[in-house]
Amino acid sequence: MLPKVFIDGEAGTTGLQIADRLRQRSDLDVISIDPAMRKDVDERARLMNMADAVILCLPDDAARLGVSLVTNKNTIIIDASTAHRTAAGWTYGFPEMDKGQRAAIRASTRISNPGCYPTGVIALVRPLVARGLLPVSHPLTVNAVSGYTGGGNAMIAEFENGDAPNPTRDNYRIYGLSQKHKHPPEMMRYSRLANLPVFAPAVGRFAQGMIVEVPLALWALPGKPKRAALHEALAHAYEGERFVRVVPLTESDRLTGLEPEACNDTNRLELYVFGSDDQARLVARLDNLGKGASGAAVQNLNIALGLDEWTGLEA
Structure with missing residues (x-):
């Protein structure tokens, strides 16, 4: 079964770019919310908790709310907002920053995308x-x-x-x-x-x-x-x-x-x-919008899911 990925905030600039990158791939199942239900908290929570990985492309307060909706301990969250970049318990998603950073990302279920x-x-x-x-x-x-x-x-x-x-x-x-x-x-x-x-x-x-x-x-x-x-x-x-x-x-x-x-x-x-x-x-x-946002999110997703880190990315 392919890993399921949900992008919360897919209609935004970063979300659209991530969705475009992921939908070209055959190794992921990208699940989407009905546009009419984007503000339905219960529907967002349902999709998040059935996903293997959630990418948050939201303003800070909305991202914090999104995190609170995830009760599935196995769901990986990659937050592209600034809400958790210096927060305790979150792994900084810059794989090249340190020799041990990839291992830290791979072991984490809470990853903050760098600015x-x-x-x-x-x-x-x-x-x-x-x-x-x-x-x-x-x-x-x-x-x-x-x-x-x-x-x-x-x-x-x-x-x-x-x-x-x-x-x-x-x-x-x-x-x-x-x-x-x-x-x-x-x-x-x-x-x-x-x-x-x-x-x-x-x-x-x-x-x-x-x-x-x-x-x-x-x-x-x-x-x-x-x-x-x-x-x-x-x-x-x-x-x-x-x-x-x-x-x-x-x-x-x-x-x-x-x-x-x-x-x-x-x-x-x-x-x-x-x-x-x-x-x-x-x-x-x-x-x-690449290494500074959507590309970094995809790179972190690949690492966190144990996939080829470079899939779907252009150097």
């Missing part, structure tokens, strides 16, 4: 902290830009629909100005930092794709590490990984710019170390 911005930050920073190249107390700054699909249906309508209640002509917009964005606690915890980073997010007039950047004044760090040492730490951390590519320095040095959409429709995460031996720009490029 798109934190995926880039953690991938760049955690190996440097582990090597002692970056102190845990370092005052980190994160600059990032994402496609507007990262803002959900309301932002998509704002950028795509001139008849929307609040259409915009903005080509580029910074936001999160109050420094109360929900992602920094996640970045801090899994990057193993002692303090919240200063997070400077932005949105651009492109649908999907993102760039996450961590600038570092190498001359101000203990030991004054060279750019090559940072690159070597990243290359070692992700050696052999299919979806994470640490771009060689020789290739990076040939570039005069970097656009955010090159990884779209893939589960690929590209890491760059630009700059000099005095100043470095650590950069991650990924699809905010």
Whole structure:
């Protein structure tokens, strides 16, 4: 019998992408709710408890409610919201983050999907902290830009629909100005930092794709590490990984710019170390709807169900 998978919130941006990926497969049975019953709690609970795995693509409060509806102790929950990313009892669903992370995901029934911005930050920073190249107390700054699909249906309508209640002509917009964005606690915890980073997010007039950047004044760090040492730490951390590519320095040095959409429709995460031996720009490029959302959820689903991790995913 094929594993049954239920996507709660299938009509949303992430849910639609996950459903599209899973319905192309012959090794899963994707069960769906009648659209007229999407708000019927009893029907949602029935489908969740008959499923081998549930993927929650909901706002935080709705995701917490969804978790409370699952009484089947064998049902695996993968939550794509931010509700449980730093919660006790939940396994962080970034398989490449640590050598033991895949085993932890495989053994868990409660898996939190990483945020798109934190995926880039953690991938760049955690190996440097582990090597002692970056102190845990370092005052980190994160600059990032994402496609507007990262803002959900309301932002998509704002950028795509001139008849929307609040259409915009903005080509580029910074936001999160109050420094109360929900992602920094996640970045801090899994990057193993002692303090919240200063997070400077932005949105651009492109649908999907993102760039996450961590600038570092190498001359101000203990030991004054060279750019090559940072690159070597990243290359070692992700050696052999299919979806994470640490771009060689020789290739990076040939570039005069970097656009955010090159990884779209893939589960690929590209890491760059630009700059000099005095100043470095650590950069991650990924699809905010791929490795930053739906691709990561599918990867976690594959691991949790004991399937081939790479099935249905494009590197």
